[in-house]
Amino acid sequence: MVGLTLPHYFNLLLMKTSHFAWFFFVLLGFLCSCEEGTDDPIAPVDTFESGLTGTINSQQLNINAAGIQSTYFIDQGETVGALEIGAQLPNSERLTFFLQEAKAGQISLTQNFPAVMGANSEGLRLDSSETKNEEARVQSTPPTFVKYLKSSQTYFAVSGSLTVVIENKNLTVTWNINFKDKDGNTFTSTGTVKVKNFDANKKAKSEINSPTSNLTVASLSPDYAKAGDQVTITGTGFSALKSENTVLLGSVTATVIEATATSLKVEVPENALHGKFKVTVLSANAESGDFFFIPIVTELDKTTAKAGETVTIQGNHFDADKSKLAVKLGEKALAITESTYTTITAEIPEGAVTGQITVARVGKNPVEGPQLTIEEVVPEPELMGPPVNEIFEVVSGDLEFAEIFTNNTDYGSVWHMFMDQGNNFLYAVTEKHLLQINLSTRNVKEIAGPNSLAFKRDIAGLPGVSTTPPAFFAAPDGMIYGYRSSFAAILSQNNVFKINPATGEVTAIGNVKVDSGASMASMFVDNSGNLYFNEFANGYRVTSYDANMQNKKELITDITGNLVSGFIPTGENSFRVSRGLLISSNVTTDYQYHDVANNTAGSANDWLPNLSSLRPSLGHSTPLMIGFGYTGGDFYGFATAIQESDDRAYASYPKLIYSIGVQNGGQGNFVKKGEFNIIQQFTFGSEPRYMRAYPQSSYRNAFATDAQGNAYILLTSPLNPSTGSEIQRGLGGIYRVSF
Structure with a gap:
């Protein structure tokens, strides 16, 4: 502008300004003509973008719009629908928010689904491509939830809060929530997710895919087990968090060992009964089919039995309905007459043989119990002697007699x-x-x-x-x-x-000769092989020897007057030595005993006060003891006396009266169980003579007892007192006395 004067410069500026003003007004008119016919103001620029930022279990999250998907579920006529927001996380993980109602506000989460489920456990969830069955779809909108898919597990938030903000069609959810893993440990998640145009992808509510909430039990494996065994319950809707599954067998809790969304491994509880497993997850319940315990057989009420008898099986987990059970003896089925949860009574059939008892539920494998020995049913042998009522006459007590073996055999x-x-x-x-x-x-x-x-x-x-x-x-x-x-x-x-x-092989022992003299000949052998005898050698004494008849030991010496009248075995290493014969009230010597145990003899004890109660009530005043027995801690005594009506001496075979009694527990007086006479007679000389259960000499044993408490008496063949020969062969024998 060199050379221009101020007036020239002003004129030039005015000219340029006028041109700019003209251009401005022309542009303004153009813009106004473009908006002709509308009243709306100019719309602002929308910068809202979908995305997610936050943390989960200390993992940072930052997901852009491409990783966010949403579906708005609404039916015709509704103003507010449900919203599902899915965020695809790194490592194929996924975070899903479901809002029952997509509206602004604060939401407090409550647990409606198991905390942990399998990755593919969706319960009622079925893709529309797989089924057209509308009944498989949800019939009501699920409650609000948040789920987190990671690896092989799906986690549902158990607590926390969501804050929803809606501006125009843009929705923002801010969350602070808690999860639990399968071990019960809590982890948290916080953050914000944004969805632009949240209602753009609309579907009917029938398209909502609900998380698993339909609890079912499909099967048990096994359904027949014992307490302590593990059973797998298969179904749907379980929680992989063990503590969220409650399992009962009847009313007894079963411990959950392992859990997934579709199976629970539980331990069969003690003290439960047959029944159904009840599974509870949160507030939902489901029951299994029947579960049965494998029977437990503990013992039988007997070890031996005969056909036609019954046996009672004791144990546990049987059944009150006997038709549900099966009992066998070997391969032979037994008829069940009665059953409870702890006992079964069954009858032994004809043809049964010794074998193992087995018990089973019908259709299940059997459980083996103890062996049952079947006794051969032996018919009662024909009597070889006279009927017992022609031999014995009961005076008092409830006595029964039976023939065992008679003297009229080829054995003599x-x-x-x-x-x-x-x-x-x-x-x-x-x-x-x-x-x-x-x-x-x-x-x-x-x-x-x-x-x-x-x-x-x-x-x-x-x-x-x-x-x-x-x-x-x-x-x-x-x-x-x-x-x-x-x-x-x-x-x-x-x-x-x-x-x-x-x-039948006989072996001589040692180089010693034993002689009992006038005492009753008795001996005893303990479980160490020591042998005990009552001997006469420079006086009467009780001695012991080792198994080779060496190392002689004198246990009781200087026995005079009351000779040894018998050894009474009381155990494998013990016996009682009785000394005496008469139990009359006017004897001048005592009836004594010594207890011997482990090769050592105790001191003498007076037994007469306890034996006096055995004196026969109708006998003379000179009753005597015939013998003793010992069973189950009790001593048995057998005594006799000449009938008051018969004045003959013992050698003349007078009529005798006998008594049997028991000293319970080896304490106190003998209790008399009964008295009887032997009425069988034989001919010798001009007078009637009576058979007797009394040894021909004092050194013969004529009385014994068995383990059941039965007594056995020997009616000896009568001998000629002058010659020692038998007067009449075939009379007498062994008889059982029960009381």
Whole structure:
């Protein structure tokens, strides 16, 4: 502008200004013509964008619009719908918000779904491509929830709050919520999610996919188990968080071991009954089919039985409905007559044999119980002697008699006997035979005979009774011990032996000869193999030897007056030595006993005060003891006396009266159980004579008891007092007395 004067400059500026003003007004007119016919103001620019920022379990989240999807569920006629917002997170994780009503406000979350479920556990959720069944769709809008899919688990928020803000068509949710993992640990999530034009993608509410809320139990595996076993419950709607599943069997809680959304592994509880498992998740309940316990068999009420008898099985987890149970003995089915939860009573059928008892629920595998031994039903043997009512006459008490073995057999008369309680065997000793009588079957077996060393006579022709072995004992080692009569072994250096009852083999023991003198011949063998005898050698005494008849030990010495009248076994290592004969009220010597245990003898004790109650009520004043027994802690006593109406001496076979009694627990007085007479007679001379259960001499055993408390008495064959020979063969025998 060099050379221009001020006036020229002003004129030029005015000219340019006028041109600019003209241009401005022309542009304004153009714009006004473009908006002609409208009254709206100019719209502002919208900068709202969909996205998500926040944290979950300490993980930072920042998701743009491409990772946000939303669906607005609304039916015709409604003004407010439900909204589902999904955010795709890194590592294929996903966060979903479901608003029951898409409107502004504050929402407090309450737990309506299991805290933890499997990744694909959607319960009622079915894609429309898979089904057109409208009944499978939800019938009502689910409550508001937030779920987080991570790896193999789906987590539902258990608490927290959501704040919803809506501006025009843009929706913002700010959240602060809590989750729990499958171990019950809490983790949190906070943040904000924005959705632009939130109602743009509309669907009917019938298209809502509900999280699992339909709790079902489909199966049990196994459905037959015992307490402590694990059972898998399969179904839908469970929680993978164990503590959110409550399982009961009846009213008893079952511990949840493992949990997923579709299966629960639980431990079968103790003290429960057959029934259904009830599963509770939050407020939903479902029941399984029937579960049954495997029966437990503990014991039988008996170890032996016969066909036609019943056996009671004791245990647990049986059934009050007997038709639900099956009992077998081996392969033989038993008819159940009665059952409870803890007992089953069944009948033994014909043809049953010894075997294992098994119990099962019908259609299930059996459980094995104890063995049941079936006894052969042995018919009552024909009587070999007279009827018992022609032999015995009961005076008092509830006494019953039964024939066991008579003297009219080819074996000859029985002179004494002894009991093996453990095996229920009674041994009978005749002149030339040792017989084993099985009291359960009444079978008779010869253990030793005339050619056995046990019955050997050094000199032939001696009277039979005097040469019979005077004492035997069934020992704990299963052998039978005895010794030969001093008359039979008159030339021998020893007379003690043992017999194997299975083979009959006899073995001589040691180099000692035993003689009981005038005492009752008795012996005992303990479980260490020590042998005990009552001996006469420079006086009467009780002695013991080791298993080889060496190391002699004198236990009771200087026995005078009251001779040893018997050994009474009381245990495997103990027995009682009785000393005496008469139990009359005017005797001048006591009836004494010593208890021997573990090869040591106790001091003498007076037994007469306790025995006095056994005196027969109708007898003379000179009653005497015949023998003793011992069973289950009780002592049994057997006494006799001459009838008051008969004045003859014992040697003349007068009529005797007998009494049997028991000293309970080995304490106090004997309690009399009954009295009886033997009325069977025989002919000898001009006077009637009576059979008797009384040994021909004081060193023979004529009384015994079994393990059940039955007594056995021996009616000895009568002997000629002058010659020692039998007066009338075949009379007498062994009889059982029950009371």
